[in-house]
Amino acid sequence: MSAAVGSFSLGASVGWSGPVESRYKEGKAGYSFTPNDDEWGWISSLLTLGAGLVCIPIGVIIGIIGRKLTMLILVLPYMIGWALIGFDLNVTMVMLGRFIIGACGGSFCVTAPMYNTEIAEVQNRGMMGCFFQLFLVHGILYGYICGAVNDVRIVTFLCAIMPIIFFITFIWMPESPVYLMQKGKTEKAEKAMKFLRGKDTDNTAELNEMAEETKKKNVRLTDVFFQKATMKGLFLSVSLMLFQQFTGVNAIVFYSSQIFESANTGISPNLCNIILGILMILSSLMALFLIDRIGRKMILLICSTVMTGSLLLMAGYYQWLQSKNLGWIGTLAVCIFVVSFSGGFGPVPWLLTAELFAEDAKTVAGAIACTSNWLLAFCVTKLFPLCVNEFGEAVCFLFFSIMSILAFVFVLFLVPETKGKTLNEIQAILGG
Structure with missing residues (x-):
């Protein structure tokens, strides 16, 4: 659980931009510069670009120095990034700070879900994997409230x-026993398992399974493309990341204040943002308790259906109803989308990325999947305001709804159910 506090930091970074956007652009932020629309687009999107560029290098690093040490080291550059934003003298400093923060957040996206699934028991792996998304949306709400x-x-x-709070809480946690077994540190792995499962628990079976996995050689980047199970897992993971981003969540989160202002609800955009954050948390909690009961696939199917309806409603609102003083319809559609996304396509792709790969391929393949996610997020956050100006909100949300329909079809026919299955069973399904 404490590992996921790092995702809280990332969530706060994501939530920061929405409430402060208007103050920066109106010259009310207390600084000597005022960013224009294009510069603010870069400030918002550079976080995702930084995250995208760091995932593959961090996938290599965690295989060398471990999951725990990597996450602890990330605290220093995180603080440097925030210092650049806090003491910024010009737009460039803000952009650089956002890029560094994004790089640290992207590193947590690779490391924290992997750590959580590696320390979890099979029957609780889904719930543990969802902690990343749960703490992420808590962080977004925290950013919204602070900004308001x-x-x-x-x-x-x-x-x-x-x-800093993450560092204080996580430094007492053990290293991943999977990593320790990979490095031949059997005694430390046993101690870690006793810390995680309890002193009187028999962990022999789990440790033996880890030992079997460590006999495989770690996969090099080029080797990933010559293993059937790994390639299929990579295809599924990257595709889910594509649908996660191209259904529009970051367009809504990063530009939430702008969307609510254009909806003409009469409600403060800051209040709408806080309501969004609360809904994200409630739906993430719902996913936490359902994911090991009804399964990953069913959650994705249900949520993609609801997402499609809400996105079509948004498109219809902006096309026909925006001028008719019915702003509550647009706001309701956004809220429904956020609930359905946070309950499904928010946490599940990250969880599946941690589940679909064997230990010898996990760091490389997982890093590739995370890189694709963040680079796609960069495309969405940078292009969304440009597309709105060029084509209008209705066309943008119609595109997102089409992607949500394609996501439903993809999950229905191609994504396997991993609930309750061991790593070897999942690899057998992918390799069959």
Whole structure:
């Protein structure tokens, strides 16, 4: 659970941009510069670009120095990134700070879900894997609330302290026993398992399974493309990441204030953002308790169906109803989308990325999947405001709804159910 606190820091970074956007662009942020629309687009999207460029290198690093040490080291550059934003003298400093924060957040996206699934028991692996998304949306809500009631400098400070809190809570946790077994540190792996499962628990079977996995050689980047199970897992994982981003979640989260203002609801955009954050948390909690009961696949199918309906409603609102003082319809559609996304396509692709690969391929293949996710997120966050200006909101949300329909079809016919299955059973399904 403490490992997922790192994703809280990332969530705060994501939530930071929405509430402070108007103050920066109106010159009310307390700084000597005022970013234009294009510059703010870069400030928002550079977080995702930084995350995308770091995933493959961090996948290599965690295989060398371990999951725990990697996450602890990330705290220092995280603080540097926030310092650049807090003491910024120009737009370039803000952009650089956002890029560094994104790189740290992207590193957590690779490391934290992997750590959580490696320390989890099979029957609880789905719930443990969802902690990443749960803490992420808590962080987004935290950013929304801080932004609603504080000036920009204080918001930045409150977001900047979260990596320190992560360090204090996580430093007491053990290294992943899977990593320790890979490095031949059997005694330390046993101690880690006793810490995680309890001193009187018999962990022999789990340790033996880990030992069998460590006999395989680690896969090089080029070798990933010559293993059937790994390639199929990579195809599924990258495709799910594509659907996660191209159904529009980051367009809505990063530009939430702008969307609510254009909806003309009469409700403060900051209040709407806070409501969104609360809904994200409630739906993530729902996923936490359902994912090991009804399975990953069923959750994805249900949520993609609801996402499609809400996105079509948004498209219809912007096309025909925006001028008719019915802003509540647009707001309701956004809320329904956020609930359905946070309950399905938010947590499940990250969980499956940690489940679909054998230990010898997990760091490389998982890093590739995470890289694709963040680079796609960069495309969405950078292009969304440009597409809105060029084509209008209705066309953008219609595109997102089409992608959601394609996601439903993809999950229905191609994604296997991994609930309750061991690593070897999942690999047998993929390799069959």
